[in-house]
Amino acid sequence: MTGIVIKSTGSWYLVRSLQGGQLYKCRLRGKFKNKGLKVSNPLAVGDEVTMELEGGEHQAVITEIKPRRNYIIRKSTHKAHHAHIVASNLDVAYLVVTLVSPRTSFGFIDRFLVTAEAYQIPATLLFNKIDLYDEEALAYMNQVMGLYERIGYPCLPLSAQTGEGLPEVQKLLTGKTSLFTGHSGVGKSTLVNALVPDLAIKTQEISSFSDKGVHTTTFAEMFEVEPGTYLIDTPGIKELGVVEMKKEEIGHYFPEMRALLNKCRFNNCIHINEPGCAVQEAVKKGKIALPRYESYLSLLQDEDSHR
Ligand code: GDP
Numbered sequence: 660m661t662g663i664v665i666k667s668t669g670s671w672y673l674v675r676s677l678q679g680g681q682l683y684k685c686r687l688r689g690k691f692k693n694k695g696l697k698v699s700n701p702l703a704v705g706d707e708v709t710m711e712l713e714g715g716e717h718q719a720v721i722t723e724i725k726p727r728r729n730y731i732i733r734k735s736t737h738k739a740h741h742a743h744i745v746a747s748n749l750d751v752a753y754l755v756v757t758l759v760s761p762r763t764s765f766g767f768i769d770r771f772l773v774t775a776e777a778y779q780i781p782a783t784l785l786f787n788k789i790d791l792y793d794e795e796a797l798a799y800m801n802q803v804m805g806l807y808e809r810i811g812y813p814c815l816p817l818s819a820q821t822g823e824g825l826p827e828v829q830k831l832l833t834g835k836t837s838l839f840t841g842h843s844g845v846g847k848s849t850l851v852n853a854l855v856p857d858l859a860i861k862t863q864e865i866s867s868f869s870d871k872g873v874h875t876t877t878f879a880e881m882f883e884v885e886p887g888t889y890l891i892d893t894p895g896i897k898e899l900g901v902v903e904m905k906k907e908e909i910g911h912y913f914p915e916m917r918a919l920l921n922k923c924r925f926n927n928c929i930h931i932n933e934p935g936c937a938v939q940e941a942v943k944k945g946k947i948a949l950p951r952y953e954s955y956l957s958l959l960q961d962e963d964s965h966r
């Protein structure tokens with residue numbers, strides 16, 4: 660029997676069977692090691708597993724993990740060398756942003772996009788709260804959306820409150836595993852509630868598997884919008900460790916720079932003040948947007964301070 664992990668705790672996993680859709684509370688058989696990955700949890704939501712039924716009616720043992728297409732890791736904020744896998748096998752990562760109350764900065768958006776590129780997960784931007792935008796804010800939104808769409812990131816305007824734009828988002832989700840993240844206050848919870856029908860009932864069904872009175876760490880939870888359509892809600896992305904990058908690599912995670920990389924005179928060019936730099940040339944000509952280049956410089960500086 661195969662299934663998808665929809666909840667991962669420190670000690671057990673909730674797995675939705677891919678044959679029949681039943682939920683099973685599972686433990687792992689034997690020791691699982693993530694080869695080459697220093698993480699504290701062997702399994703994460705989104706993992707596809709093989710399992711065998713065990714004694715109890717809704718109990719099974721996980722015997723195998725299928726290879727992951729991709730995954731996201733979060734570093735612990737309090738323990739220097741601890742990290743865990745948040746989720747795996749993601750089709751799209753969505754960042755919910757707003758241009759008013761509060762305004763999401765370019766720096767924050769670009770950091771998310773670089774992280775998604777590094778994890779090889781396609782990213783999409785959702786501009787929420789459009790019901791609050793005046794004409795000026797709408798014009799600004801169209802400008803920002805144009806900027807990101809030209810680079811290749813789809814953008815959608817919506818209002819989680821009025822429901823405008825929701826059908827378009829729903830259409831994108833169908834049949835996929837999607838990660839939702841965003842600054843607190845942008846309306847991510849409101850949106851997730853609007854997208855997942857019967858969220859409260861589903862949450863209750865999942866929590867009915869928890870051992871009462873036993874403290875377990877929940878790493879992340881995955882919701883089923885409908886069979887085959889999954890949504891993962893994660894808090895801030897600040898800790899989503901921007902994968903450790905060499906300075907020369909950061910440009911690879913900006914698609915508009917990536918396209919120019921072998922055009923620079925020096926192959927280890929980091930596009931600051933080198934002569935014959937195709938990236939600086941493109942910034943001067945307006946072919947690379949200045950805010951994007953500024954985000955790039957700020958990421959370079961971060962890497963500096965890590966050394
Ligand atoms: P989260 O921190 O990102 O999960 O944000 P919440 O979903 O808790 O929303 C923060 C606040 O923004 C709440 O007061 C929501 O009612 C409000 N909000 C969320 N979406 C919208 C929207 O589309 N339009 C407006 N006007 N308010 C919204």
Ligand code: ZN
Binds near residue numbers: 923924931933935939
């Ligand atoms: Zn260069």
